[in-house]
Amino acid sequence: MAGMSGKRLQKELAKIQGVLPPGITLVSAPDLQTWHMDLRILDNPLYPPHDHYRLKFSFSKNYPIEAPEVVFLRLTTDPRRDIPIHPHIYSNGIICLDLLDAQGWSPVHNVESICISIQSMLASNTKDERPPGDAEFVRSNRARPRDINFLYHDPSV
Amino acid sequence: MPIATRKRKADSTTASADATSEPQRKLTKVSKALQKDSISQEQAALPATPQTLTSDKGMDSDDDFNSVASSMDLGEEMSSSVDFGAGESDVDIDDDYQDDGAFDATAKDLAPKRKHFEVEFKVYSPQDIQSQQDTQIAEVANLLEQPSEATAILLRHTRWNKERLIEQYMDNQEQMLDKAGLGQEINQNPPRVVVKNGFTCDICCEDGPGLETFAMNCNHRFCTDCYRQYLTQKIKDEGEAARIKCPGDGCRKIIDAKSLDLLVPNELTDRYHQLLMRTYVDDKESLKWCPAPNCVYAVECGVKKRDLNKIVPTVHCECKQSFCFGCTLPDHQPCPCVLVKRWIKKCEDDSETANWISANTKECPKCNSTIEKNGGCNHMTCRKCKNEFCWMCMGLWSEHGTSWYNCNRFEERSGTDARDAQAKSRQSLERYLHYYNRYANHEQSARLDKDIFHKTERKMTLLQSTSGMSWIEVQFMEAASQALQQCRQTLKWTYAFAYYLARNNQTEIFEDNQKDLEMAVENLSEMFEKPTDQLAGLKVEMMDKTTYCMRRRVILLDDTAKNLKEETWKFNVELR
Numbered sequence: 001m002a003g004m005s006g007k008r009l010q011k012e013l014a015k016i017q018g019v020l021p022p023g024i025t026l027v028s029a030p031d032l033q034t035w036h037m038d039l040r041i042l043d044n045p046l047y048p049p050h051d052h053y054r055l056k057f058s059f060s061k062n063y064p065i066e067a068p069e070v071v072f073l074r075l076t077t078d079p080r081r082d083i084p085i086h087p088h089i090y091s092n093g094i095i096c097l098d099l100l101d102a103q104g105w106s107p108v109h110n111v112e113s114i115c116i117s118i119q120s121m122l123a124s125n126t127k128d129e130r131p132p133g134d135a136e137f138v139r140s141n142r143a144r145p146r147d148i149n150f151l152y153h154d155p156s157v
Numbered sequence: 158m159p160i161a162t163r164k165r166k167a168d169s170t171t172a173s174a175d176a177t178s179e180p181q182r183k184l185t186k187v188s189k190a191l192q193k194d195s196i197s198q199e200q201a202a203l204p205a206t207p208q209t210l211t212s213d214k215g216m217d218s219d220d221d222f223n224s225v226a227s228s229m230d231l232g233e234e235m236s237s238s239v240d241f242g243a244g245e246s247d248v249d250i251d252d253d254y255q256d257d258g259a260f261d262a263t264a265k266d267l268a269p270k271r272k273h274f275e276v277e278f279k280v281y282s283p284q285d286i287q288s289q290q291d292t293q294i295a296e297v298a299n300l301l302e303q304p305s306e307a308t309a310i311l312l313r314h315t316r317w318n319k320e321r322l323i324e325q326y327m328d329n330q331e332q333m334l335d336k337a338g339l340g341q342e343i344n345q346n347p348p349r350v351v352v353k354n355g356f357t358c359d360i361c362c363e364d365g366p367g368l369e370t371f372a373m374n375c376n377h378r379f380c381t382d383c384y385r386q387y388l389t390q391k392i393k394d395e396g397e398a399a400r401i402k403c404p405g406d407g408c409r410k411i412i413d414a415k416s417l418d419l420l421v422p423n424e425l426t427d428r429y430h431q432l433l434m435r436t437y438v439d440d441k442e443s444l445k446w447c448p449a450p451n452c453v454y455a456v457e458c459g460v461k462k463r464d465l466n467k468i469v470p471t472v473h474c475e476c477k478q479s480f481c482f483g484c485t486l487p488d489h490q491p492c493p494c495v496l497v498k499r500w501i502k503k504c505e506d507d508s509e510t511a512n513w514i515s516a517n518t519k520e521c522p523k524c525n526s527t528i529e530k531n532g533g534c535n536h537m538t539c540r541k542c543k544n545e546f547c548w549m550c551m552g553l554w555s556e557h558g559t560s561w562y563n564c565n566r567f568e569e570r571s572g573t574d575a576r577d578a579q580a581k582s583r584q585s586l587e588r589y590l591h592y593y594n595r596y597a598n599h600e601q602s603a604r605l606d607k608d609i610f611h612k613t614e615r616k617m618t619l620l621q622s623t624s625g626m627s628w629i630e631v632q633f634m635e636a637a638s639q640a641l642q643q644c645r646q647t648l649k650w651t652y653a654f655a656y657y658l659a660r661n662n663q664t665e666i667f668e669d670n671q672k673d674l675e676m677a678v679e680n681l682s683e684m685f686e687k688p689t690d691q692l693a694g695l696k697v698e699m700m701d702k703t704t705y706c707m708r709r710r711v712i713l714l715d716d717t718a719k720n721l722k723e724e725t726w727k728f729n730v731e732l733r
Contacts, residue, residue, distance in 0.1 A: 004361065004386060011362035064360055065383070065390045102395055106406040107360040107387060108377075 005063040006032055012110050024115045027054065034058050036073075037115055041122045046085065053084050055118065056093075057111060067105035069145050070095060070114060087127050092138045094145050096131065097121065272711065274490055274718035278458040278472040278482065281444075283434060286455055290437055293319065301326055306413035311337050313399045313433075316440040338402065338411030348373070348416040350381055358383055360404065373416060377405030381420060388412065388421050398432030448485045449478035458482040465494045466732045467722050488646055491717035492654040495732050500653040504593060514586070520579055522551050551579060592656040599649035602682075606642045609685050613638045616689050624693040633696055637681060637703040644678045644710050651713065659727040663720060670713040677706045 009032045016026050027036035035057040041047035058069040072083040072093035083089060088096040098104030099117055131137070271277070281289070290309075297319055298308040314337035315322040326333045350369050357364040360383035372378035379387075387404045391397045401417075403410040414433075418426055438444045438455045442462070447454045452474060460470040460482055469490045470482040479488040481497075489497045518529045521537075523544035528537065535548040545554035617631045651671050658664050681702040687695060720726050 007363070008361050062386075062390060065386050106408075107379075107383065107404050108406045 004065065005059050005061050008064055009059060012112070016112055020112065021116060021119075023119060024112070032059065035111065037111065039115060039119050039122070041084075041119065044123050044125065046125060046128055047122060051082075051084075053082075053122075055115065057114075064107040064110065067100050067102065067109075068111075068114070070100055070118070071145060084122055085128055085130065086122060086125050087129055087131055088121070089131070090134050090137055090141075091130055092141070094137075094141070100145070272715050272718070273722060274469065274471070274714040276458060276460055276468065276470040276472065276482070278456055278470070280447075280473075280475045281455045281457060282475075283453050286434055286437065286444075287430075290434075293317065297322065304415075306415040307334075307339050309433075310339055310399075310411050310413055313436065313440065314338070317437065338400075338409050339413075348413070348419055350419065353378070356380075360387070371416070371420060373403055373410050373412065375403050375405065375408050375410040377403050377408055377410075379404060385420050388417060389425060392421075392425055392429050392432065396432060398429050399436040445482060445485060447474040447476060447478055448480055449474065449476050452476040452478060456482060467493075467724065469493055469718065469721070489650045489653075490647060491714055491721070492650040493721065493732065496653060496657050496728075496730075497650070499730065500596075500656065503589075504596075519548070519551070520582060522546055522574075522579065525582065589656065592652045596649050596652040599645045599652070603642055603645040603649065606638070606645060606682075609638055609641070609682075613685070616692065619689050620692055623690065626693060630696075633700050633703070634692070637684070637699050640703045640706050641678065641681055641685075644674060644681075644706050647710050647714065648674060648678060651717075654717070657728050657730050659729045661727055663725060663727075667713075667717065670709070670716060674706070674709040674713050677702065677709045681706050 013029055020026065023040040023042050025038045027038050029035040037055045037057065039053045039055060040049060040051065041053075042049055047053075054073040054075055056071050056073050060066050060068070072089060072095065074083050074093065083091055083093050090096070095118065097118065099109065099114065294305050294308050294312060297312060298305045300323060301308060301311070303311065311322055311326070311333070312319070315325070322333075348371070350371050352367055353370050354366050354368075355364075356368055356370055356378070358368065358370070358378075358380040360379050363380055363382075369381040370378050371381050371384050384404065388401065391401045399411075401412045402408060403412065414429075417429060421429070435446075438446055443459055444455050444457050446452075447456060454475045456472045456474060458470055458472055460468060462483070465483045469492065471479055471488045471490050472482045473479045480486065481489055481494060483494040484497065486494075486497060492500070514527055518527045520527055521539040521542060521544055523546075524539060524542035526539060526541045528539065530537070530548055536545065536554055537548050538545050546552060547554055613634045617628075617634050620626060620631050620634070621628060648671070651667075651674075655664070655667070655671070658667070681699070684695060684699050684702065692699075717726075
């Protein structure tokens with residue numbers, strides 16, 4: 001079973017080293033466990049088009065049967081690279097998206113399709129706010145993102 | 158085993174068939190019942206010990222019965238068989254006699270009436286549950302002309318409500334299939350593994366020649382390796398079974414048992430079927446797993462949620478566990494589930510604290526905040542409501558005039574009122590503690606009884622060697638010990654029950670019954686303290702006391718249950 005993720009990730013890597021949709025760039029993929037991607041949101045005034053948002057992908061050996069862990073990173077070196085404001089993104093970078101949960105995940109998804117989903121989730125956002133209870137969640141949460149039981153109560157945003 | 162295992166109505170044809178085919182057997186049955194009755198009239202009053210029908214045949218016959226009575230409404234059948242009244246219907250099958258297999262009108266007359274506090278229930282083994290599912294699936298599959306795998310998915314989708322399924326299916330077949338996660342042509346397309354050249358699996362990106370692939374009728378095709386891994390993950394790690402969807406993005410097709418068997422190794426299919434069984438029991442209101450650790454049995458009982466204020470449905474599993482079918486807590490007769498929940502909650506946050514409060518604090522006469530005075534003068538100002546009062550007389554401080562710090566205003570009205578109010582709240586607290594202490598005492602004693610039980614076993618061995626009694630002759634000790642535990646359990650809950658009971662004439666009878674049982678229990682309990690060498694001589698006395706205990710318990714439970722059913726009890730809280 002250990003080999004499951006390797007081959008698939010190599011193929012994915014080969015593909016995204018080629019052409020990617022506008023606004024999505026591969027930053028680094030040093031191994032087959034952690035990748036970094038950058039996102040830009042092109043047409044939403046909430047997110048200036050020159051701001052980059054850094055996504056960190058962590059793959060388990062069961063990928064793609066298991067969803068990867070995807071979080072936003074805050075880069076202290078560059079103030080423009082903060083965690084994007086969104087009612088489903090906590091200020092510690094954890095994203096509440098059904099796609100990344102065991103129930104919503106399908107092994108057909110890949111790094112590119114996840115990036116596109118998150119990009120469009122941001123692009124269509126109109127609310128300049130964090131999720132309710134953000135401060136409390138960020139302070140108290142110790143669980144890995146996959147172990148958090150999010151309530152996907154709001155499919156509209 | 159004849160078909161009419163559990164006949165509800167004396168069906169003349171089957172009855173006569175019985176009689177002709179097995180006259181001999183019936184005779185022994187009756188005499189056995191008679192024997193049982195005469196040997197232990199007292200035992201008959203004990204809560205019924207159910208017998209599982211472990212043979213598949215027994216199950217089948219039961220289902221046969223149901224399908225004969227009404228072709229497809231098992232649910233209906235079960236709810237109509239719920240019967241709280243003891244003798245007024247023809248349904249009273251005493252569980253004691255279930256193991257006797259075919260018993261008919263003659264045997265039925267001999268069976269004692271069901272007590273008010275007893276409910277009808279059945280214990281099922283995993284095999285029983287499996288065949289129960291199979292029968293229902295086969296029945297509906299026939300009707301809908303769908304393969305059994307698809308029928309199983311449909312039935313699970315409607316939570317085993319056959320009527321609803323059939324109705325909706327007949328209404329709009331396509332919509333129903335779609336909603337349940339099935340496609341149209343499942344009939345024509347049996348699941349199979351296909352080797353496809355030039356195929357790239359979307360999961361592993363494998364595209365070599367000779368790749369084995371699989372797809373359900375949604376045509377989301379993946380290689381079998383990936384499919385297998387996906388299913389393994391779902392079953393093993395996520396514990397899913399009944400609602401595993403196609404791995405394709407957004408696809409709602411549910412994987413069926415046949416496809417699954419095709420794809421995954423045997424040990425996983427076992428787990429899969431285990432999980433399916435769990436959802437079956439969880440889905441049905443009339444079935445519950447026995448809550449005892451490691452117990453594999455499930456219990457069927459027709460008591461509905463809405464009836465729980467009128468009956469306490471205690472059931473007894475094959476594994477000896479007695480539990481309430483309503484809330485799956487250990488047997489808590491005679492106290493109804495709602496009160497049990499309330500009581501447990503109250504005890505969790507109140508009891509010990511309440512003790513301390515009672516001893517050390519007073520309440521503000523205005524807002525009833527609890528105040529502990531830890532020093533200083535008698536002039537109190539409530540932090541909460543700013544009420545100023547005197548700690549001694551509880552009267553308004555303003556009425557104290559100039560006699561500050563020296564309370565001599567004993568006759569002031571406001572003081573009397575405040576003291577009255579306080580006395581009232583103190584009284585309610587003391588009332589609670591009264592019941593709680595007795596409740597806790599029996600709980601504690603029941604725990605000690607467990608020790609007694611183990612000591613009993615040792616005593617029994619000792620008794621065998623010293624008195625020359627045989628093993629069977631010392632069984633009275635175990636019977637006594639068990640009776641003790643059971644009675645304590647009942648007593649414990651009578652106190653929680655009494656706490657919520659509003660006082661009227663009925664409560665006096667209840668309290669008398671309670672007192673009698675309490676005395677009987679303490680008397681019996683005392684006997685266990687006697688030295689072992691005397692025990693042999695006390696055998697008869699001990700048996701008498703055991704019997705008496707059990708009889709008192711039945712009287713108390715029966716009376717309480719009867720009043721509960723007739724809703725003659727008045728409670729000081731709402732049963733919600």
